[in-house]
Amino acid sequence: MTDDLRTRLANPDDPVLCAGGYLFELERRGYLTAGSFVPEVALEHPEVLKQVYREFVRAGSDVIEAFTYNAHREKMRLIGKEELLEPLNRSALRTAREVAAEGWDRPPLVAGNISNTNIYDPEDPATADQVRAMYTEMVGWAKEEGVDFILAETLYYRGEAEIAMEVIRDADLPAVITFGVFADGRLRDGDDPATAAAALEAAGADVVGLNCFRGPATMLPYLEAIRAAVSIPVAGLAVPYRTSPNEPTFFNMHDHCCSVHLEEGRTFPTDLEPFLCNRHEVADYARRARAIGVDYLGLCCGNAPHYMRALAEAVGRTPPASRYSPEMDKHFLFGTDPSLKRHNRDFADKA
Template identity: 30%
Template sequence: MGKSFLERLGDGPILCDGAMGTLLYSKGIFINRCYDELNLSQPELIGGIHADYVANGAEILETNTFGANSFRLARHGCQEKLADINRAGVELVRKAIKNNQVYAAGAVGPLGIRIEPLGKTSRDEARDAFRDQIRVLVDSGVDLLILETFGYLGELHQAILAARDVDPKIPVVAQVTIDEDGNCLDGSSPEHYGARLTEWGADVIGCNCSVGPVAMLDALERLRAATPKPLSAQPNAGIPRSVEGRNIYLCSPEYMASYARKFVGVGVTLVGGCCGTTPDHIRSMKSALRVGEARTTSFKVKTEVEEHAVEPTPLGQRSRVGARIASGEFLTLVEIVPPKGVNAEKEVEGARYLMSVGVDAINIPDSPRASARMSNQALCLLTQQQVGIETVLHYTCRDRNVLGIQSDLLGASAIGIRNLICITGDPPKMGNYPDATAVFDVDAIGLVNIVSNLNRGLDIGGNTIGTATQFTIAVGANPGAANLDEEIRRFEYKVEAGAEYAVTQPVFDLALLEEFLKRIEHCRVPVVAGIWPLSSARNAEFMRDELNISIPDAIYNRMARTTNADAARAEGVAVAREMLQAVRPMVQGTQLSAPFGRYSAAADVLEVLGSSDSACA
């Protein structure tokens, strides 16, 4: 070809191609298909699109391999074809290039899963997956790699490392996807991701997808001041609009062409398009770049001053709950469920009563069993304001993406909530709304990592948030889990992520609790045992058979022998008192449930702590 890609980049702006998926969809390929597999099953279709882009002036062709990694291919049962799909992707680009002075770029997208610290896939596993794909692309003869549409810097870092593992000299274009404010999906600002990607050795740094030309131009102006590296820009053809049920991109080729020159004016040297762009857009952009012999502008790079994480506030100073955990004092929590409406008078009065009998804090769950109730954060605030007792916010990952989670937690900190129990949460289809959808961007392990970062003054992108939060971090634990090995493994991850104590599912079987405590001895944090006063034999059946909580036959038979509702409730309290006495020497606290809002039952159970404490003194 003559000049290498990086040499050509130094001569002035170079034009990349546009969207692949947009054109495939327009040609009748449904979005549930594996677009990467079309390299094998419909090569003429893919090759024709490549040829159209070359004919309209593209100087870089990206392989149709954006999702051709093992994780994404597995969703379509195509993981065994990984090498064939990537190899065919390069061959189709090479065939379309023929004798033209066009560079073949291996397209590599995110894995489609969360990696640590936000997910259970390790960094090493992610790096291995990227390496497997990149090795095939490089061995097949690409001139450069375009790592594109990454929303999380940690994952992009692993892709860059994998590229360097395969070939330290292969040119790497590293592109993030951004929001309207120019920030990465993990919250990283242009100043932050510009500095990080420079540090990690990307040859070209830029943005693609998600936003149109205007927002991308704003981000690139800031990015230019953060890195001396060449910049790239591949925006969508505007924000898609729904027209008769289809997403339509409305930016004309002429409009995109005008912004191609504006990108070059702020220092961009690699220009192209993403979703919604077509060969017509690329032709217009090519003409605009020729007119006036467009040249990039030089900018002085500002060196980012890295703000380091702060030391978290000592646990004992964050809250009264934290102080009891830190000092080894026995902690008592009682659960109060939010009301199914706007009137929380019963719940607030229940909290007032429980405080009067010596309960340390109120734990407020988040829409238990995925039902629609008052926000537990709102009830926490009402309870703390009107009663003065501390609350523990039960926070789940079900309904929020990672940015929503971060916003919620910052808000909770601002209004004085200091205690969290971080859990994954029930899918909404388990509740009263079978058509409701869930998000589950992260699970409890990822959530603990997010909170730990906030306690160190950092957001999920590693950027400073100013004043650090001061949350105590609890997690859930299930001693009776069907797969105890998996439960222990996840517990280890939670502790590693920053969990400071654990609250168990209701305990009725002491042998299971003893075994669990023995198994976590190597990663032990204080454990608060869940205690549930059963209200009837039917309640016991429900917990045993539908919630899969282990209830020994002896306890079930005791409940079954009761003759009326009052006797059943009294027996349930008696069983709970016995359980609390038995677990007291093993654990650092208890969380009591109050079935059906019977807060007096919880207080009756707690009375046993007086004699238990004196016996242990």
């Protein structure tokens, strides 16, 4: 029997690793529309979604996030396919369970996933009722499909996060709650992330933290503040982009070297490639996050299996994908294997 989330989190020396980032990965592969970002792939190409789930587990993820991010009633209304809401959710959940049951040495947990609704408005009480109804149906389907816990992610209002927590608690499931923090460093209803995280701990969350928007450099200080504010496990899922104090989120990044016109001068979401971290930076993020006490660790939008493997290896894991980790000692120019041809090795500095 698979250990549950709380059992895995009870070992402070062994973090739970979680691969997010399905949204960008499936857009790159040509199975998801940037902008609306609705996971229609769960219905249209479930075999592709299963392969992405599988690749992230092979790379070291302890969790399969059932890809229901943005699969809520408001997004489905926006693309005119509200009647597909439940079938899409159930397909994403079932394919996640199928991959989790594929005979892994360490079976992954399956997380039901709810996300920012983009309709919540603290000045309009009616929107709170709409959000609660949307979350209730999604969490209900996730529970029926046998998830291990619920991840409520990229929540940029404390009030919306508190609604998510109420719904998850009513369903009697473990809860991971993560905020998305915009450039000003606060949630949109005014709280700093650490204060909001403490409030969600008091409301019953099992894990609180941050995901998305911010890369390692601009997320780590906020994770450190959250770690100091709460006693429960902390989650940190940065985006693998080189954000900076001047451009603290991937919404703010400008490519000053690009000679091709970008729409409205904005690189998000389809022109962010120049800002990607390398694998060593991802590994460094993993080590620094662990050093400040992040217990639920991963990457969000922009993630890919090679990044996840680097993160897993940085915390001492050897996932199945490590079978194919780089072996540069065998490279014909830059290797050190004594059987390599000397005239090629001597030429390396001129390559």
